Amino acid sequence: MSTEVRVRIAPSPTGNLHLGTARTALYNYLYAKRHNGKFIFRLEDTDNERSDEKYTKDIIDGLKWLGLTWDEGCDIGGPYPPYRQTEKIDHYERIADKLLQNGFAYLCYASTEELAALKEEQRVSGLPSRYDNRGREVSIEQREKYQAEGRVPSFRFRVEEPQDIHWDDEIKGPITVNSADLGGDMVIIKSNGVATYNFAVVVDDIDMQMTNVLRGEDHIHNTAKQLLLFEALNCKPPHFGHTGLIFDSNDRKLSKREHGELVHIDYYKTQGYMPEAIVNYLIKTSWTPPDDTMEKFTLEEACQMFDIKRVSKTHARFDMDKLNWYNSHYLRSLPLSTVTERARPYLTDFDLSEYSHDELEKLVDTLRGSLTKLSEIKAAGSFFFGKTVEVSDEMKSTVLSSSEAKKVLTETLSSISKMPFDDPAGVKQIVDSMGKELGIKGKNLYWPLRAALAGSTQGPDLGSMISVLGPTKVQARLEAALKNGGNGHV
């Protein structure tokens, strides 16, 4: 019986959901689905200084918004609980104790000050900074002395060096790191009794029987350290794969500090990006489908096609233009009902009861073709709301004041009863044939109508506009324009 594939996303709740975390989660999800495996959500919250419940919520909400669901996790449980590291602090210490008894680890009494001094010494002499393993051989007397001083020890794991550590990376291929470059014996239990990241991860990955670990390449050295831990704990390590990081156009890693809210999924959510667009974009940044000319695909399709061998080894470049391109695509191709529901929160300034459910869908439909993100719908569609619309004085004098314009408006007003309001093309035809009768066409025909109805000479298709506005609004606006139009006087 072959073992089931088990992968995870293991964020730490020290900030809102990051684009990079979302991308890593996506790849793990894809890998799990492709191999009929399990996707696990584990919370790595051992840094109680920076962790916060509000971040946990943001991360979970963001991932779910993208359409990622997990089979086991801190919010839904599973067969290998707990899925939250702070709930198994004692467990880590027990495992560390075992390592202590086996001689793989020892108690280190070095103080923060001593370690800082060591680091400074190394810096001054131009040496790479590392722990010098001085705590390995401490006499009984010395230890008693430290304890009498009130020093609280940390647990350090012995890193035997030199020693080549290598693995066949699922993305990068063979990688070798020498244990001598790992910074010396590593702390596994901090003096506050809490496991360090590298130790907790290994214990958890063993407990939860992870088979594959896909993460950013900033973890390459951690992987080497963790491999040593797996060995000491006598457990088979998972397969590792490291993706390149995400950079901006200046080769700067995407970070909160440099890019602000742009690195958070939440930003895109509030700006009105479609999760389908973000997912498609994020997957495509460093993965190529088997059909390498394929640009647009859904998460489900990607699950079927995914092949880790086609994940790029290089850095991904964040390209807002491309994301916007994807988003405008999804904005106009997603089911109208979906887009309409998602548009509602951006239209709260208006009285939505002016339109029925179906009418609102038509309204959104006429607008969505010109948007790159949903937040723009408020400005683009404001003219649809209210009995009348604001027309600038300039618009009045340049577009509405001529006698020709007035003729167009008057004539349209009297054609309202003939207009098939549920048929945009039919409405347009009426307008055109009316223009023909009047001998007015092009700008001279359309602009006065646009100005009177929407307050702008640009916008969606005229027939659709009139169709959506409906007879009552059209009449009111034409009348208002005729009455106040000329010179901007009321």
Add this chain to the structure above:
RNA sequence: GGCGUCGUGGCCAAAGUGGUUAAGGCACCGGGCUUUCACCUCGGAAAUUAGGGGUUCGAAUCCCCUCGACGUCACCA
């Protein structure tokens, strides 16, 4: 600085184990469609595959060197 990873048009990127004119997408430019913008559609411009050496009849693909970018060197994760 040590160690590690990566380096194809402005940007992303394809090219199973080396083989005719180095895909495709974004952005850009032009035509068509439209009253206009956008969409859509057609077309265009844009790469001595970081640079230099090799191996080979032949290399983006293999080897060596150089350069560059990034990552990592915590009792943070």
